[in-house]
Amino acid sequence: MASLGFVTGIAPRDRTLVVIFLRGGADGLTLVAPVADDAYHRARPTLRVTEREGLRLDDVFALHPRLTPLAPLWASGELAIVHSVGSEDATRSHFEAQDLMEHAGTSAGGWLGRFLRLRAIGQPGALSAVAFGTELPAALRGAPSATVLRSLNTFSLGEGAHGMLRALADLYAIEHNALGQSARDTVTALQRLERLASAPRPLAAADYPRDDFGEALRQTAELVRAGVGLEAATIDLGGWDSHFAQQQLLEPAMDRLARGLAAFHRDLGPDMARTTVVVMTEFGRRVAENSALGTDHGRGSVMFALGGGVRGGRVLGGWPGLGPDELEGPGDLPVRTNYRNVLAPILSGMAASDVVSRSFPGFALDPVPLLG
Amino acid sequence: MISRRRFVELGGTLAAASALACDEAPPPLASLLTPASDPVAPPATDDVDLVSHVVGRLSFGPRPRDHAHVRALHADVERAAERYVDTQLAPLGLDDTDVEARLRRYGELEEAAGELYEYKEQVLLASLTSAAILRARYSERQLHAVMVDFWTDHFNIDSAKGDCRWLKAADDRDVIRAHALGSFPAMLRASSLSPAMLWYLDGRVNRYGAPGDRPNENYARELLELHTLGVHGGYTQQDVMEVARALSGWTVRSRREVVFGLGKVEFHPEWHDDGEKHVLGRVIPAGLGSRDLDAVMDLVSLHPSTARHLATKLCRRFIADDPPAAAVGRVASTFASSRGNIASTLRTLFTTPEFTQARRTKLKRPFHFALSALRATDARTDGGPALHEMLRRMGHAPYQHPTPEGYADDEPSWLGTLLWRWNFAAALAGNRIDGTHLDPVALRSTLGGEEGLRAHILCRRATSAEREILAAASDSLPLLLASPAFQRY
Numbered sequence: 001m002a003s004l005g006f007v008t009g010i011a012p013r014d015r016t017l018v019v020i021f022l023r024g025g026a027d028g029l030t031l032v033a034p035v036a037d038d039a040y041h042r043a044r045p046t047l048r049v050t051e052r053e054g055l056r057l058d059d060v061f062a063l064h065p066r067l068t069p070l071a072p073l074w075a076s077g078e079l080a081i082v083h084s085v086g087s088e089d090a091t092r093s094h095f096e097a098q099d100l101m102e103h104a105g106t107s108a109g110g111w112l113g114r115f116l117r118l119r120a121i122g123q124p125g126a127l128s129a130v131a132f133g134t135e136l137p138a139a140l141r142g143a144p145s146a147t148v149l150r151s152l153n154t155f156s157l158g159e160g161a162h163g164m165l166r167a168l169a170d171l172y173a174i175e176h177n178a179l180g181q182s183a184r185d186t187v188t189a190l191q192r193l194e195r196l197a198s199a200p201r202p203l204a205a206a207d208y209p210r211d212d213f214g215e216a217l218r219q220t221a222e223l224v225r226a227g228v229g230l231e232a233a234t235i236d237l238g239g240w241d242s243h244f245a246q247q248q249l250l251e252p253a254m255d256r257l258a259r260g261l262a263a264f265h266r267d268l269g270p271d272m273a274r275t276t277v278v279v280m281t282e283f284g285r286r287v288a289e290n291s292a293l294g295t296d297h298g299r300g301s302v303m304f305a306l307g308g309g310v311r312g313g314r315v316l317g318g319w320p321g322l323g324p325d326e327l328e329g330p331g332d333l334p335v336r337t338n339y340r341n342v343l344a345p346i347l348s349g350m351a352a353s354d355v356v357s358r359s360f361p362g363f364a365l366d367p368v369p370l371l372g
Numbered sequence: 373m374i375s376r377r378r379f380v381e382l383g384g385t386l387a388a389a390s391a392l393a394c395d396e397a398p399p400p401l402a403s404l405l406t407p408a409s410d411p412v413a414p415p416a417t418d419d420v421d422l423v424s425h426v427v428g429r430l431s432f433g434p435r436p437r438d439h440a441h442v443r444a445l446h447a448d449v450e451r452a453a454e455r456y457v458d459t460q461l462a463p464l465g466l467d468d469t470d471v472e473a474r475l476r477r478y479g480e481l482e483e484a485a486g487e488l489y490e491y492k493e494q495v496l497l498a499s500l501t502s503a504a505i506l507r508a509r510y511s512e513r514q515l516h517a518v519m520v521d522f523w524t525d526h527f528n529i530d531s532a533k534g535d536c537r538w539l540k541a542a543d544d545r546d547v548i549r550a551h552a553l554g555s556f557p558a559m560l561r562a563s564s565l566s567p568a569m570l571w572y573l574d575g576r577v578n579r580y581g582a583p584g585d586r587p588n589e590n591y592a593r594e595l596l597e598l599h600t601l602g603v604h605g606g607y608t609q610q611d612v613m614e615v616a617r618a619l620s621g622w623t624v625r626s627r628r629e630v631v632f633g634l635g636k637v638e639f640h641p642e643w644h645d646d647g648e649k650h651v652l653g654r655v656i657p658a659g660l661g662s663r664d665l666d667a668v669m670d671l672v673s674l675h676p677s678t679a680r681h682l683a684t685k686l687c688r689r690f691i692a693d694d695p696p697a698a699a700v701g702r703v704a705s706t707f708a709s710s711r712g713n714i715a716s717t718l719r720t721l722f723t724t725p726e727f728t729q730a731r732r733t734k735l736k737r738p739f740h741f742a743l744s745a746l747r748a749t750d751a752r753t754d755g756g757p758a759l760h761e762m763l764r765r766m767g768h769a770p771y772q773h774p775t776p777e778g779y780a781d782d783e784p785s786w787l788g789t790l791l792w793r794w795n796f797a798a799a800l801a802g803n804r805i806d807g808t809h810l811d812p813v814a815l816r817s818t819l820g821g822e823e824g825l826r827a828h829i830l831c832r833r834a835t836s837a838e839r840e841i842l843a844a845a846s847d848s849l850p851l852l853l854a855s856p857a858f859q860r861y
Contacts, residue, residue: 164851297593329609
């Protein structure tokens with residue numbers, strides 16, 4: 001049976017990766033709009049970002065005005081954007097596209113779970129990988145340890161639980177399987193969080209959105225600062241499936257995203273240097289808007305990378321343009337850059353290159369020059 | 373145009389017809405209902421026996437007297453299990469006045485779709501959730517409740533989206549519960565015209581007004597990918613677009629647009645693309661208008677890929693996460709030959725050797741876990757807010773899964789919930805859940821003492837290692853409910 005006390009030996013200054021998944025297929029053409037492309041304005045007569053509204057990033061793109069809180073991070077060179085990015089999955093199905101993107105192929109487990117397992121630095125702990133939310137995301141499947149929690153505050157068995165915990169550890173000791181492993185992780189996590197609870201609270205309260213997303217970012221920052229060996233955290237942000245009334249749907253979602261990231265950046269301060277945030281989505285939206293002032297499932301979208309080591313202030317990935325010959329299938333922005341090639345350079349800052357390549361089996365990596 | 377009244381008539385008729393058609397008279401139930409004052413015999417084998425297995429799979433878990441009662445249905449254990457399956461496949465033969473009385477306070481759930489708007493959305497969601505808990509806890513029609521759970525995920529609707537906040541209650545009643553053991557094609561059709569589904573998957577805004585208008589593909593895609601053929605069922609992006617065209621023009625009256633007839637489902641010919649469509653290699657001729665929907669339903673509801681997709685999902689629920697191919701094949705074949713009769717399809721599943729052998733292969737999902745704990749301990753519950761909150765924390769709040777594939781039905785998806793399960797076990801055993809109460813003394817006495825309690829909750833005799841750990845604890849009940857054995861079924 002795993003001992004109840006192995007909370008020592010964590011490398012506290014280790015790097016943390018935060019993966020934010022925009023569930024529902026976020027419209028890259030709204031988040032980072034190709035305002036210099038005439039075809040964009042023709043295809044989106046109602047939903048477009050005009051050249052006047054957008055925050056100009058370069059000679060093609062502008063940031064949606066609702067993403068303004070990200071502008072300082074762009075200006076300071078900490079935020080990079082990759083456009084026309086996505087996966088090879090062309091089903092345009094949320095489930096399939098998320099499934100492929102998170103598994104990164106047909107191998108068992110998810111890309112992040114695989115990476116953490118192959119990387120295997122030191123003793124994996126219950127707080128090595130934390131999924132904020134209610135379900136373990138597919139990306140984290142197969143991690144040596146992964147904990148799903150909605151809030152650090154509720155993560156306790158309450159008073160008088162010590163005896164119960166010890167007996168449970170014994171009852172699960174003979175389970176040499178995933179359930180047993182999960183039980184051992186849970187016991188360890190409870191121990192660690194007891195220590196966290198007695199740690200001093202941060203002084204600078206950053207202005208996080210008051211919702212599950214903001215709370216997840218705030219607690220991620222807390223775990224990073226506490227140095228409990230957090231290697232990866234995943235946070236979902238939903239509300240991007242804009243078939244109908246896209247503007248009303250996306251504006252609050254973009255608000256939450258941008259305000260959350262800006263607050264996280266401010267809150268972490270110098271610890272941001274050892275933290276990288278990546279924002280991804282399963283696919284983009286059809287270039288042409290539909291008759292319900294929405295957009296249907298498409299292909300290419302955008303990814304954001306923020307933090308330690310990222311050489312930002314650049315839109316990477318190459319812009320194919322929206323000419324009729326460039327569009328894919330029913331009129332979609334093609335995928336110019338595979339999302340793995342955005343994740344790979346970020347992961348390479350955390351592990352040896354063979355670990356990174358084995359995390360994406362069956363795929364020849366051609367990393368985007370995100371770091372330099 | 374389909375009124376809500378017609379839904380109910382259709383649903384009620386089909387549910388009754390299917391229940392009558394596929395089953396002979398159920399065995400007398402007096403034995404199941406007579407309260408026994410003597411201690412009952414819990415399972416007495418070292419492995420999970422057939423009765424515990426079958427009850428565990430077809431219900432939300434055995435109550436203290438279930439094992440003895442089912443075992444008493446026939447001298448031969450296999451025949452006893454068969455008779456239990458028979459009674460569960462014919463739910464109308466099971467007296468359910470107890471749970472009906474408990475549900476009477478949720479009369480709003482019986483309101484017509486338009487009337488649901490008179491209630492606060494939070495009230496409706498809370499009532500729906502309470503009703504689901506009470507049915508799972510108290511209904512004698514356990515397999516029906518289990519299948520309602522199954523179809524609720526299959527035809528997932530997030531009650532937080534748009535008018536689903538009001539209309540999911542009608543969908544639960546007129547689509548899911550009306551057809552849960554009835555006819556799949558009838559359920560699919562009811563779902564396609566369910567006001568809540570028209571909201572959830574945007575069917576209501578799938579409109580074709582002028583040449584160049586693009587259909588909203590959302591429902592069409594999920595219809596093919598999730599509800600019928602399955603993602604590898606052999607359809608193309610072109611099929612999705614053609615199905616979307618065929619279903620254009622169906623809509624539901626919403627609060628913004630009208631005052632009268634809220635929630636009413638209507639076909640608007642002026643929003644329908646009435647041209648010729650090509651779906652799955654077949655031609656739907658131009659000019660069929662609203663009957664395009666029937667043509668699409670005919671093409672997909674009994675498609676061989678649909679049979680396979682549903683058989684796979686059913687075998688995943690009742691046999692194992694990785695369902696054995698032989699069982700899937702037999703179940704798919706009955707689905708096809710019975711023209712999508714759900715009870716007949718399940719009967720085939722329950723007679724496969726793979727089903728019989730699959731002991732303790734499945735991890736209970738949190739709702740199942742919590743309900744099985746309430747049932748195992750004979751806990752009284754009002755199904756109220758304290759339980760809703762615990763289900764939400766365990767990531768399994770009913771009617772709140774955001775995306776159309778519904779809550780996952782495999783072990784890895786739920787491994788992160790152990791802490792919350794332990795939490796729940798401790799709270800339940802310690803009587804710390806508002807609105808829920810158990811009597812540990814009466815429970816032990818019913819089961820003939822500590823050893824009986826262990827055997828009942830573990831569904832087998834405790835091992836010597838378990839005995840040792842449990843004996844050292846001040847109270848064994850929370851540990852039994854939190855144990856690895858009780859997480860599986």
